[in-house]
Amino acid sequence: MFILEKTTEQVKEVRVVRSVYFDHSGTTPVHPAVAEEMYRYLIGDSFGNPSSVNHLGLQVRKKVTEARDIAAQAIGAAPGEIVFTSGGTESDNMAIHGAAYTNKSRGNHIITSAVEHHAVLNTVKALGKQGFNITILPVDQYGMVSVDDVAAAITDRTILITIMHANNEVGTIMPIAEIGKLARERKIVFHVDAVQSFGKIPVNVDELGANLLSLSGHKIYGPKGIGVLYIRKGTRWRQTLFHGGAQERLRRAGTENIPGIMGLAKAIELAMENREAESARLMVLRDKLIKGLTSIENVRLTGHPVKRLPNHASFLFKCIEGESMLISLDMKRIAASTGSACTSGSLEPSHVLLAMGIPHADAHGSLRLTLGKDNTDDDVDYLLEVIKPIVEKLRNMSPLED
Amino acid sequence: MYSEKVMDHFTNPRNVGEIPNADGVGEVGNPVCGDIMKIYIKVKDNVIKDIKFKTFGCGAAIATSSMVTEMAKYKSLEEALKLSNSQVAEALGGLPPIKMHCSNLAADALHAAVNNFRKNEQVIK
Numbered sequence: 001m002f003i004l005e006k007t008t009e010q011v012k013e014v015r016v017v018r019s020v021y022f023d024h025s026g027t028t029p030v031h032p033a034v035a036e037e038m039y040r041y042l043i044g045d046s047f048g049n050p051s052s053v054n055h056l057g058l059q060v061r062k063k064v065t066e067a068r069d070i071a072a073q074a075i076g077a078a079p080g081e082i083v084f085t086s087g088g089t090e091s092d093n094m095a096i097h098g099a100a101y102t103n104k105s106r107g108n109h110i111i112t113s114a115v116e117h118h119a120v121l122n123t124v125k126a127l128g129k130q131g132f133n134i135t136i137l138p139v140d141q142y143g144m145v146s147v148d149d150v151a152a153a154i155t156d157r158t159i160l161i162t163i164m165h166a167n168n169e170v171g172t173i174m175p176i177a178e179i180g181k182l183a184r185e186r187k188i189v190f191h192v193d194a195v196q197s198f199g200k201i202p203v204n205v206d207e208l209g210a211n212l213l214s215l216s217g218h219k220i221y222g223p224k225g226i227g228v229l230y231i232r233k234g235t236r237w238r239q240t241l242f243h244g245g246a247q248e249r250l251r252r253a254g255t256e257n258i259p260g261i262m263g264l265a266k267a268i269e270l271a272m273e274n275r276e277a278e279s280a281r282l283m284v285l286r287d288k289l290i291k292g293l294t295s296i297e298n299v300r301l302t303g304h305p306v307k308r309l310p311n312h313a314s315f316l317f318k319c320i321e322g323e324s325m326l327i328s329l330d331m332k333r334i335a336a337s338t339g340s341a342c343t344s345g346s347l348e349p350s351h352v353l354l355a356m357g358i359p360h361a362d363a364h365g366s367l368r369l370t371l372g373k374d375n376t377d378d379d380v381d382y383l384l385e386v387i388k389p390i391v392e393k394l395r396n397m398s399p400l401e402d
Numbered sequence: 403m404y405s406e407k408v409m410d411h412f413t414n415p416r417n418v419g420e421i422p423n424a425d426g427v428g429e430v431g432n433p434v435c436g437d438i439m440k441i442y443i444k445v446k447d448n449v450i451k452d453i454k455f456k457t458f459g460c461g462a463a464i465a466t467s468s469m470v471t472e473m474a475k476y477k478s479l480e481e482a483l484k485l486s487n488s489q490v491a492e493a494l495g496g497l498p499p500i501k502m503h504c505s506n507l508a509a510d511a512l513h514a515a516v517n518n519f520r521k522n523e524q525v526i527k
Contacts, residue, residue: 361433
Protein backbone atom coordinates (compact mmCIF):
# COMPACT_ATOMS: atom_id res chain seq x y z
CA MET A 1 0.00 0.00 0.00
CA PHE A 2 2.73 2.36 1.04
CA ILE A 3 4.79 1.44 -2.03
CA LEU A 4 1.79 1.99 -4.25
CA GLU A 5 1.30 5.49 -2.89
CA LYS A 6 4.96 6.19 -3.36
CA THR A 7 4.71 5.05 -6.94
CA THR A 8 1.75 7.33 -7.56
CA GLU A 9 3.71 10.19 -6.06
CA GLN A 10 6.67 9.41 -8.27
CA VAL A 11 4.53 9.20 -11.38
CA LYS A 12 3.06 12.59 -10.52
CA GLU A 13 6.53 13.99 -10.16
CA VAL A 14 7.60 12.63 -13.52
CA ARG A 15 4.56 14.28 -15.09
CA VAL A 16 5.38 17.64 -13.56
CA VAL A 17 8.84 17.78 -15.09
CA ARG A 18 7.63 16.62 -18.49
CA SER A 19 8.60 19.17 -21.09
CA VAL A 20 6.59 19.53 -24.29
CA TYR A 21 7.57 21.61 -27.31
CA PHE A 22 4.54 22.68 -29.37
CA ASP A 23 6.05 25.60 -31.27
CA HIS A 24 7.55 23.98 -34.37
CA SER A 25 6.20 26.72 -36.65
CA GLY A 26 8.32 29.11 -34.60
CA THR A 27 11.45 27.05 -34.87
CA THR A 28 12.60 23.44 -34.56
CA PRO A 29 15.42 21.77 -32.64
CA VAL A 30 18.46 21.01 -34.78
CA HIS A 31 18.47 17.32 -35.67
CA PRO A 32 21.56 15.61 -34.16
CA ALA A 33 22.59 14.34 -37.61
CA VAL A 34 22.42 17.93 -38.87
CA ALA A 35 24.55 19.19 -36.01
CA GLU A 36 27.11 16.45 -36.67
CA GLU A 37 27.27 17.37 -40.34
CA MET A 38 27.75 21.05 -39.50
CA TYR A 39 30.47 20.29 -36.97
CA ARG A 40 32.52 18.66 -39.73
CA TYR A 41 32.68 22.03 -41.47
CA LEU A 42 33.66 23.96 -38.37
CA ILE A 43 36.71 21.91 -37.43
CA GLY A 44 39.86 20.56 -39.08
CA ASP A 45 40.66 21.45 -42.66
CA SER A 46 37.09 21.93 -43.94
CA PHE A 47 37.25 25.67 -43.51
CA GLY A 48 38.13 26.49 -47.11
CA ASN A 49 36.50 29.27 -49.10
CA PRO A 50 34.66 27.69 -52.04
CA SER A 51 35.65 30.67 -54.20
CA SER A 52 39.37 30.01 -53.59
CA VAL A 53 41.33 28.03 -56.10
CA ASN A 54 43.28 25.83 -53.71
CA HIS A 55 42.70 22.31 -52.52
CA LEU A 56 40.91 23.45 -49.33
CA GLY A 57 38.53 25.67 -51.26
CA LEU A 58 37.93 23.18 -54.03
CA GLN A 59 37.03 20.37 -51.67
CA VAL A 60 34.42 22.58 -49.99
CA ARG A 61 33.12 23.76 -53.34
CA LYS A 62 32.44 20.15 -54.29
CA LYS A 63 30.40 19.74 -51.11
CA VAL A 64 28.37 22.88 -51.80
CA THR A 65 27.57 21.48 -55.24
CA GLU A 66 26.28 18.29 -53.63
CA ALA A 67 24.18 20.31 -51.17
CA ARG A 68 22.74 22.33 -54.04
CA ASP A 69 21.79 19.11 -55.84
CA ILE A 70 19.95 17.89 -52.74
CA ALA A 71 18.02 21.16 -52.35
CA ALA A 72 17.16 21.24 -56.06
CA GLN A 73 15.94 17.66 -56.12
CA ALA A 74 13.71 18.20 -53.10
CA ILE A 75 11.61 20.84 -54.89
CA GLY A 76 11.87 19.59 -58.47
CA ALA A 77 14.32 22.29 -59.55
CA ALA A 78 17.62 22.32 -61.41
CA PRO A 79 20.73 22.87 -59.25
CA GLY A 80 21.50 26.12 -61.09
CA GLU A 81 18.19 27.51 -59.85
CA ILE A 82 19.11 27.22 -56.16
CA VAL A 83 20.63 30.17 -54.27
CA PHE A 84 21.64 29.84 -50.62
CA THR A 85 20.62 32.78 -48.43
CA SER A 86 20.60 33.60 -44.73
CA GLY A 87 17.02 32.39 -44.31
CA GLY A 88 13.37 32.95 -45.14
CA THR A 89 13.39 36.69 -44.53
CA GLU A 90 16.33 37.29 -46.83
CA SER A 91 14.88 35.02 -49.50
CA ASP A 92 11.57 36.90 -49.39
CA ASN A 93 13.25 40.31 -49.51
CA MET A 94 15.58 39.32 -52.33
CA ALA A 95 12.82 37.70 -54.36
CA ILE A 96 10.32 40.55 -54.09
CA HIS A 97 12.68 43.50 -54.31
CA GLY A 98 14.63 41.92 -57.16
CA ALA A 99 11.55 41.02 -59.21
CA ALA A 100 9.96 44.45 -58.66
CA TYR A 101 12.99 46.45 -59.79
CA THR A 102 13.96 44.12 -62.64
CA ASN A 103 10.46 44.43 -64.14
CA LYS A 104 10.01 48.14 -63.56
CA SER A 105 9.98 48.93 -67.26
CA ARG A 106 7.03 46.54 -67.76
CA GLY A 107 4.83 47.83 -64.97
CA ASN A 108 4.67 48.73 -61.32
CA HIS A 109 1.84 46.70 -59.80
CA ILE A 110 2.43 44.07 -57.10
CA ILE A 111 -0.20 41.73 -55.66
CA THR A 112 0.06 40.06 -52.25
CA SER A 113 -2.30 38.97 -49.46
CA ALA A 114 -3.18 40.37 -46.05
CA VAL A 115 -1.98 37.23 -44.23
CA GLU A 116 1.57 37.02 -45.54
CA HIS A 117 4.51 36.78 -43.17
CA HIS A 118 5.94 40.19 -42.27
CA ALA A 119 9.03 39.40 -44.37
CA VAL A 120 6.76 39.54 -47.43
CA LEU A 121 4.13 42.04 -46.32
CA ASN A 122 6.55 44.68 -45.07
CA THR A 123 8.80 44.28 -48.13
CA VAL A 124 5.81 44.86 -50.42
CA LYS A 125 4.66 47.81 -48.29
CA ALA A 126 8.16 49.31 -48.48
CA LEU A 127 7.99 49.06 -52.28
CA GLY A 128 4.63 50.82 -52.08
CA LYS A 129 6.53 53.83 -50.74
CA GLN A 130 9.03 53.60 -53.61
CA GLY A 131 6.57 54.20 -56.44
CA PHE A 132 5.08 50.73 -56.82
CA ASN A 133 1.33 50.20 -56.71
CA ILE A 134 0.40 47.47 -54.31
CA THR A 135 -2.75 45.40 -53.87
CA ILE A 136 -3.14 43.54 -50.58
CA LEU A 137 -5.85 40.94 -51.11
CA PRO A 138 -8.30 40.13 -48.33
CA VAL A 139 -8.83 36.55 -47.14
CA ASP A 140 -11.92 34.60 -46.11
CA GLN A 141 -12.81 33.46 -42.58
CA TYR A 142 -10.31 30.61 -42.89
CA GLY A 143 -7.45 32.87 -43.89
CA MET A 144 -7.69 31.59 -47.49
CA VAL A 145 -6.80 33.74 -50.51
CA SER A 146 -9.32 33.46 -53.34
CA VAL A 147 -8.06 32.66 -56.86
CA ASP A 148 -10.86 34.82 -58.27
CA ASP A 149 -9.63 37.78 -56.20
CA VAL A 150 -6.14 37.32 -57.61
CA ALA A 151 -7.52 37.14 -61.15
CA ALA A 152 -9.61 40.27 -60.60
CA ALA A 153 -6.66 42.19 -59.19
CA ILE A 154 -4.34 41.52 -62.15
CA THR A 155 -3.88 44.47 -64.51
CA ASP A 156 -1.67 45.09 -67.54
CA ARG A 157 0.75 46.74 -65.12
CA THR A 158 1.05 43.74 -62.76
CA ILE A 159 4.65 42.52 -62.58
CA LEU A 160 4.69 40.38 -59.44
CA ILE A 161 2.36 38.20 -57.39
CA THR A 162 3.62 36.96 -54.01
CA ILE A 163 1.47 34.57 -51.98
CA MET A 164 2.50 32.15 -49.24
CA HIS A 165 2.05 28.38 -49.66
CA ALA A 166 0.81 27.84 -46.10
CA ASN A 167 0.10 30.35 -43.38
CA ASN A 168 2.30 30.29 -40.30
CA GLU A 169 -0.34 31.45 -37.81
CA VAL A 170 -3.41 29.47 -38.83
CA GLY A 171 -1.94 26.71 -41.00
CA THR A 172 -4.22 27.30 -44.01
CA ILE A 173 -2.86 25.95 -47.32
CA MET A 174 -3.40 28.39 -50.20
CA PRO A 175 -4.49 27.48 -53.76
CA ILE A 176 -0.97 28.14 -55.05
CA ALA A 177 -1.09 25.93 -58.17
CA GLU A 178 -4.15 27.80 -59.49
CA ILE A 179 -2.61 31.19 -58.78
CA GLY A 180 0.60 30.00 -60.43
CA LYS A 181 -1.39 29.08 -63.55
CA LEU A 182 -2.91 32.56 -63.67
CA ALA A 183 0.49 34.18 -63.27
CA ARG A 184 2.03 32.04 -66.00
CA GLU A 185 -0.80 32.85 -68.46
CA ARG A 186 -0.28 36.56 -67.85
CA LYS A 187 3.54 36.26 -67.79
CA ILE A 188 3.71 37.71 -64.29
CA VAL A 189 6.54 36.73 -61.94
CA PHE A 190 5.15 34.54 -59.14
CA HIS A 191 6.88 34.28 -55.77
CA VAL A 192 5.85 31.68 -53.19
CA ASP A 193 6.92 31.77 -49.55
CA ALA A 194 7.10 28.03 -48.78
CA VAL A 195 8.87 28.39 -45.44
CA GLN A 196 6.03 26.75 -43.49
CA SER A 197 4.92 24.14 -46.01
CA PHE A 198 8.27 22.65 -47.01
CA GLY A 199 8.89 19.34 -45.28
CA LYS A 200 5.22 18.98 -44.36
CA ILE A 201 3.39 18.85 -47.69
CA PRO A 202 4.74 18.35 -51.23
CA VAL A 203 6.53 21.43 -52.57
CA ASN A 204 7.27 21.14 -56.29
CA VAL A 205 8.12 24.33 -58.15
CA ASP A 206 6.58 23.13 -61.42
CA GLU A 207 3.35 21.96 -59.85
CA LEU A 208 3.05 25.23 -57.95
CA GLY A 209 4.02 27.31 -60.99
CA ALA A 210 6.51 29.32 -58.96
CA ASN A 211 9.19 31.51 -60.50
CA LEU A 212 10.65 32.29 -57.10
CA LEU A 213 10.28 30.26 -53.91
CA SER A 214 11.61 30.80 -50.37
CA LEU A 215 12.73 28.08 -47.93
CA SER A 216 14.18 28.24 -44.44
CA GLY A 217 16.50 25.84 -42.63
CA HIS A 218 15.40 26.20 -39.03
CA LYS A 219 11.79 25.16 -39.67
CA ILE A 220 12.90 21.69 -40.78
CA TYR A 221 15.35 20.74 -37.98
CA GLY A 222 18.17 22.57 -39.74
CA PRO A 223 20.20 25.47 -38.37
CA LYS A 224 19.08 29.09 -38.10
CA GLY A 225 20.65 31.58 -40.47
CA ILE A 226 20.37 29.52 -43.65
CA GLY A 227 17.73 29.34 -46.35
CA VAL A 228 17.14 28.97 -50.05
CA LEU A 229 15.78 31.16 -52.77
CA TYR A 230 14.73 29.18 -55.81
CA ILE A 231 14.95 31.26 -58.99
CA ARG A 232 13.45 29.63 -62.07
CA LYS A 233 15.71 29.78 -65.12
CA GLY A 234 14.63 32.63 -67.38
CA THR A 235 12.82 34.57 -64.64
CA ARG A 236 13.15 38.33 -64.96
CA TRP A 237 14.97 38.75 -61.68
CA ARG A 238 18.32 40.07 -60.58
CA GLN A 239 19.95 40.85 -57.28
CA THR A 240 19.05 44.39 -56.27
CA LEU A 241 19.77 44.44 -52.53
CA PHE A 242 23.24 43.05 -51.84
CA HIS A 243 26.25 44.22 -53.78
CA GLY A 244 29.53 42.39 -53.58
CA GLY A 245 31.35 39.41 -55.02
CA ALA A 246 30.25 36.96 -57.68
CA GLN A 247 29.17 34.17 -55.32
CA GLU A 248 26.09 32.12 -56.16
CA ARG A 249 26.49 33.16 -59.80
CA LEU A 250 26.01 36.85 -59.06
CA ARG A 251 22.75 36.22 -57.27
CA ARG A 252 23.94 36.42 -53.68
CA ALA A 253 27.19 38.11 -52.75
CA GLY A 254 29.15 37.11 -49.68
CA THR A 255 31.24 34.08 -48.73
CA GLU A 256 28.96 31.08 -48.38
CA ASN A 257 27.83 29.90 -44.94
CA ILE A 258 29.33 26.45 -45.39
CA PRO A 259 28.31 24.80 -42.07
CA GLY A 260 24.83 26.24 -42.62
CA ILE A 261 24.59 24.98 -46.19
CA MET A 262 25.80 21.51 -45.23
CA GLY A 263 23.44 21.38 -42.24
CA LEU A 264 20.56 22.54 -44.41
CA ALA A 265 21.28 19.86 -47.02
CA LYS A 266 21.25 17.20 -44.29
CA ALA A 267 17.98 18.58 -42.90
CA ILE A 268 16.42 18.54 -46.39
CA GLU A 269 17.52 14.95 -46.90
CA LEU A 270 15.95 13.90 -43.62
CA ALA A 271 12.78 15.89 -44.35
CA MET A 272 12.38 14.18 -47.72
CA GLU A 273 12.95 10.75 -46.20
CA ASN A 274 10.47 11.24 -43.37
CA ARG A 275 7.88 13.66 -44.73
CA GLU A 276 5.06 11.32 -45.69
CA ALA A 277 5.17 9.04 -42.66
CA GLU A 278 5.78 11.91 -40.26
CA SER A 279 2.95 14.05 -41.68
CA ALA A 280 0.54 11.15 -41.39
CA ARG A 281 1.62 10.58 -37.77
CA LEU A 282 1.36 14.24 -36.80
CA MET A 283 -2.03 14.61 -38.46
CA VAL A 284 -3.47 12.08 -36.01
CA LEU A 285 -2.04 14.03 -33.06
CA ARG A 286 -3.21 17.33 -34.57
CA ASP A 287 -6.75 16.08 -34.97
CA LYS A 288 -6.77 14.79 -31.39
CA LEU A 289 -5.67 18.23 -30.18
CA ILE A 290 -8.37 19.92 -32.26
CA LYS A 291 -11.05 17.56 -31.03
CA GLY A 292 -9.96 17.87 -27.41
CA LEU A 293 -9.62 21.63 -27.31
CA THR A 294 -12.72 22.52 -29.31
CA SER A 295 -14.74 20.41 -26.89
CA ILE A 296 -13.98 23.08 -24.26
CA GLU A 297 -16.70 25.72 -24.17
CA ASN A 298 -16.05 28.82 -26.30
CA VAL A 299 -12.93 27.50 -27.93
CA ARG A 300 -12.80 27.32 -31.69
CA LEU A 301 -10.37 26.32 -34.40
CA THR A 302 -8.81 29.07 -36.52
CA GLY A 303 -7.73 28.46 -40.10
CA HIS A 304 -9.13 25.97 -42.57
CA PRO A 305 -10.55 22.78 -41.03
CA VAL A 306 -9.25 20.52 -43.82
CA LYS A 307 -6.82 22.45 -46.02
CA ARG A 308 -4.31 22.95 -43.23
CA LEU A 309 -0.77 21.90 -42.43
CA PRO A 310 -0.59 18.38 -40.94
CA ASN A 311 1.23 19.59 -37.82
CA HIS A 312 -0.73 22.80 -37.20
CA ALA A 313 -3.52 23.40 -34.69
CA SER A 314 -4.59 26.96 -33.85
CA PHE A 315 -7.42 28.22 -31.67
CA LEU A 316 -9.32 31.13 -30.21
CA PHE A 317 -10.21 31.03 -26.51
CA LYS A 318 -12.96 33.50 -25.69
CA CYS A 319 -12.42 35.79 -22.68
CA ILE A 320 -8.81 34.74 -22.22
CA GLU A 321 -5.77 36.75 -23.14
CA GLY A 322 -3.14 34.76 -25.04
CA GLU A 323 -0.08 35.74 -23.07
CA SER A 324 -1.52 34.72 -19.70
CA MET A 325 -2.46 31.38 -21.22
CA LEU A 326 1.05 31.03 -22.68
CA ILE A 327 2.76 31.78 -19.35
CA SER A 328 0.45 29.38 -17.53
CA LEU A 329 1.27 26.63 -20.05
CA ASP A 330 4.95 27.45 -19.85
CA MET A 331 4.88 26.96 -16.09
CA LYS A 332 3.72 23.41 -16.92
CA ARG A 333 6.70 23.24 -19.31
CA ILE A 334 4.56 23.39 -22.44
CA ALA A 335 5.99 25.75 -25.07
CA ALA A 336 3.32 27.20 -27.35
CA SER A 337 2.65 30.43 -29.23
CA THR A 338 -0.01 33.16 -29.50
CA GLY A 339 -0.94 36.01 -31.82
CA SER A 340 -1.83 38.20 -28.86
CA ALA A 341 -0.60 41.81 -28.94
CA CYS A 342 1.29 41.26 -25.71
CA THR A 343 3.79 38.95 -27.34
CA SER A 344 4.13 40.74 -30.65
CA GLY A 345 6.13 43.67 -29.34
CA SER A 346 3.44 45.96 -30.70
CA LEU A 347 0.03 46.81 -29.29
CA GLU A 348 -1.82 45.17 -32.15
CA PRO A 349 -2.91 41.54 -32.16
CA SER A 350 -2.04 39.30 -35.11
CA HIS A 351 -2.64 40.88 -38.54
CA VAL A 352 -3.60 37.43 -39.79
CA LEU A 353 -6.45 36.97 -37.32
CA LEU A 354 -7.70 40.52 -37.91
CA ALA A 355 -7.63 39.94 -41.69
CA MET A 356 -9.81 36.86 -41.14
CA GLY A 357 -12.48 39.13 -39.67
CA ILE A 358 -11.87 38.12 -36.06
CA PRO A 359 -12.65 41.05 -33.70
CA HIS A 360 -9.73 42.63 -31.82
CA ALA A 361 -11.00 41.42 -28.45
CA ASP A 362 -11.17 37.80 -29.59
CA ALA A 363 -7.87 37.93 -31.47
CA HIS A 364 -6.08 38.46 -28.14
CA GLY A 365 -7.12 34.96 -27.09
CA SER A 366 -5.30 32.97 -29.74
CA LEU A 367 -3.21 29.88 -29.12
CA ARG A 368 -1.06 28.08 -31.68
CA LEU A 369 0.17 24.53 -31.16
CA THR A 370 2.49 23.24 -33.87
CA LEU A 371 3.71 19.67 -33.67
CA GLY A 372 7.01 18.06 -34.57
CA LYS A 373 9.18 15.00 -34.53
CA ASP A 374 9.51 14.49 -30.78
CA ASN A 375 5.82 14.94 -29.95
CA THR A 376 3.88 11.90 -28.83
CA ASP A 377 0.32 10.97 -28.01
CA ASP A 378 1.24 11.42 -24.33
CA ASP A 379 2.21 15.04 -25.02
CA VAL A 380 -1.24 15.70 -26.44
CA ASP A 381 -2.88 14.03 -23.44
CA TYR A 382 -0.72 16.10 -21.11
CA LEU A 383 -1.71 19.36 -22.80
CA LEU A 384 -5.40 18.47 -22.78
CA GLU A 385 -5.13 17.62 -19.08
CA VAL A 386 -3.35 20.77 -17.92
CA ILE A 387 -5.12 23.31 -20.10
CA LYS A 388 -8.60 22.83 -18.67
CA PRO A 389 -7.83 24.18 -15.18
CA ILE A 390 -5.82 27.03 -16.75
CA VAL A 391 -8.77 28.06 -18.91
CA GLU A 392 -11.10 27.80 -15.94
CA LYS A 393 -8.85 29.89 -13.70
CA LEU A 394 -8.30 32.64 -16.26
CA ARG A 395 -11.97 32.78 -17.20
CA ASN A 396 -13.00 33.03 -13.55
CA MET A 397 -10.65 35.98 -13.29
CA SER A 398 -12.01 37.66 -16.43
CA PRO A 399 -14.57 40.49 -16.22
CA LEU A 400 -15.72 39.69 -19.77
CA GLU A 401 -18.93 37.80 -20.25
CA ASP A 402 -18.80 34.73 -22.53
CA MET B 403 10.81 38.46 -18.90
CA TYR B 404 8.84 38.98 -15.65
CA SER B 405 10.22 39.41 -12.13
CA GLU B 406 9.67 36.76 -9.48
CA LYS B 407 7.12 38.98 -7.76
CA VAL B 408 5.13 39.42 -10.97
CA MET B 409 5.12 35.66 -11.48
CA ASP B 410 4.04 35.14 -7.87
CA HIS B 411 1.09 37.54 -8.22
CA PHE B 412 0.21 36.08 -11.61
CA THR B 413 0.26 32.52 -10.30
CA ASN B 414 -1.42 33.25 -6.96
CA PRO B 415 -3.40 36.41 -7.52
CA ARG B 416 -4.71 38.01 -4.30
CA ASN B 417 -8.30 39.21 -3.89
CA VAL B 418 -9.72 37.80 -7.12
CA GLY B 419 -13.46 38.02 -7.53
CA GLU B 420 -16.41 40.37 -7.24
CA ILE B 421 -18.00 42.06 -4.24
CA PRO B 422 -21.77 41.85 -4.37
CA ASN B 423 -23.26 45.24 -3.42
CA ALA B 424 -19.86 46.91 -3.74
CA ASP B 425 -19.75 50.56 -2.64
CA GLY B 426 -17.62 51.47 -5.64
CA VAL B 427 -16.71 49.78 -8.93
CA GLY B 428 -14.02 50.99 -11.33
CA GLU B 429 -13.23 49.67 -14.79
CA VAL B 430 -10.45 50.68 -17.16
CA GLY B 431 -9.10 49.40 -20.48
CA ASN B 432 -11.04 47.83 -23.29
CA PRO B 433 -11.10 44.47 -25.06
CA VAL B 434 -9.61 45.99 -28.23
CA CYS B 435 -6.28 46.72 -26.57
CA GLY B 436 -6.39 43.42 -24.73
CA ASP B 437 -6.61 44.55 -21.10
CA ILE B 438 -9.65 45.17 -18.93
CA MET B 439 -9.41 45.66 -15.18
CA LYS B 440 -12.40 45.90 -12.90
CA ILE B 441 -11.99 46.72 -9.22
CA TYR B 442 -14.67 46.45 -6.51
CA ILE B 443 -14.38 48.21 -3.14
CA LYS B 444 -16.27 48.12 0.13
CA VAL B 445 -15.80 51.36 2.12
CA LYS B 446 -16.42 52.08 5.81
CA ASP B 447 -15.47 55.31 7.63
CA ASN B 448 -13.47 56.52 4.63
CA VAL B 449 -11.36 53.31 4.64
CA ILE B 450 -11.25 50.53 2.03
CA LYS B 451 -12.39 47.55 4.09
CA ASP B 452 -12.54 45.06 1.24
CA ILE B 453 -11.28 45.06 -2.32
CA LYS B 454 -11.50 42.55 -5.16
CA PHE B 455 -10.60 42.51 -8.84
CA LYS B 456 -11.38 40.84 -12.11
CA THR B 457 -8.96 41.22 -15.00
CA PHE B 458 -8.75 40.14 -18.61
CA GLY B 459 -5.21 40.60 -19.85
CA CYS B 460 -1.62 39.50 -19.93
CA GLY B 461 0.60 38.43 -17.04
CA ALA B 462 1.45 42.04 -16.16
CA ALA B 463 -2.20 43.09 -16.17
CA ILE B 464 -3.14 40.32 -13.75
CA ALA B 465 -0.13 40.85 -11.47
CA THR B 466 -0.63 44.64 -11.21
CA SER B 467 -4.32 44.14 -10.42
CA SER B 468 -3.45 41.71 -7.66
CA MET B 469 -0.74 43.99 -6.28
CA VAL B 470 -2.92 47.10 -6.23
CA THR B 471 -5.58 45.33 -4.18
CA GLU B 472 -2.95 44.40 -1.58
CA MET B 473 -1.59 47.94 -1.51
CA ALA B 474 -5.00 49.60 -1.19
CA LYS B 475 -6.63 47.36 1.39
CA TYR B 476 -7.25 49.17 4.72
CA LYS B 477 -6.04 52.44 3.23
CA SER B 478 -8.02 55.68 3.39
CA LEU B 479 -9.62 56.87 0.17
CA GLU B 480 -7.15 59.74 0.00
CA GLU B 481 -4.22 57.33 0.31
CA ALA B 482 -5.76 55.09 -2.34
CA LEU B 483 -6.05 58.03 -4.73
CA LYS B 484 -2.37 58.79 -4.22
CA LEU B 485 -1.29 55.29 -5.31
CA SER B 486 0.16 55.48 -8.81
CA ASN B 487 0.66 52.96 -11.59
CA SER B 488 4.41 53.35 -11.31
CA GLN B 489 4.31 52.63 -7.55
CA VAL B 490 2.44 49.41 -8.33
CA ALA B 491 5.02 48.45 -10.96
CA GLU B 492 7.80 49.27 -8.53
CA ALA B 493 6.25 47.11 -5.81
CA LEU B 494 6.32 44.23 -8.29
CA GLY B 495 10.04 44.67 -8.87
CA GLY B 496 9.48 46.41 -12.18
CA LEU B 497 7.77 45.51 -15.46
CA PRO B 498 9.16 45.03 -18.99
CA PRO B 499 9.22 48.47 -20.71
CA ILE B 500 6.49 47.67 -23.23
CA LYS B 501 4.15 46.61 -20.42
CA MET B 502 4.49 49.95 -18.63
CA HIS B 503 2.12 51.51 -21.16
CA CYS B 504 -0.36 48.83 -22.10
CA SER B 505 -0.88 46.74 -18.99
CA ASN B 506 -0.03 48.98 -16.06
CA LEU B 507 -3.49 50.40 -15.36
CA ALA B 508 -4.38 48.89 -12.01
CA ALA B 509 -4.04 52.13 -10.02
CA ASP B 510 -6.28 53.83 -12.59
CA ALA B 511 -8.90 51.14 -11.97
CA LEU B 512 -8.59 51.71 -8.21
CA HIS B 513 -9.02 55.47 -8.64
CA ALA B 514 -12.06 54.85 -10.83
CA ALA B 515 -13.54 52.69 -8.06
CA VAL B 516 -12.93 55.38 -5.41
CA ASN B 517 -14.43 58.07 -7.64
CA ASN B 518 -17.38 55.84 -8.33
CA PHE B 519 -17.89 55.38 -4.57
CA ARG B 520 -17.81 59.14 -4.00
CA LYS B 521 -20.29 59.72 -6.80
CA ASN B 522 -22.64 57.08 -5.38
CA GLU B 523 -22.36 58.70 -1.94
CA GLN B 524 -23.31 62.11 -3.30
CA VAL B 525 -26.36 60.65 -4.98
CA ILE B 526 -27.46 59.12 -1.68
CA LYS B 527 -26.88 62.39 0.19
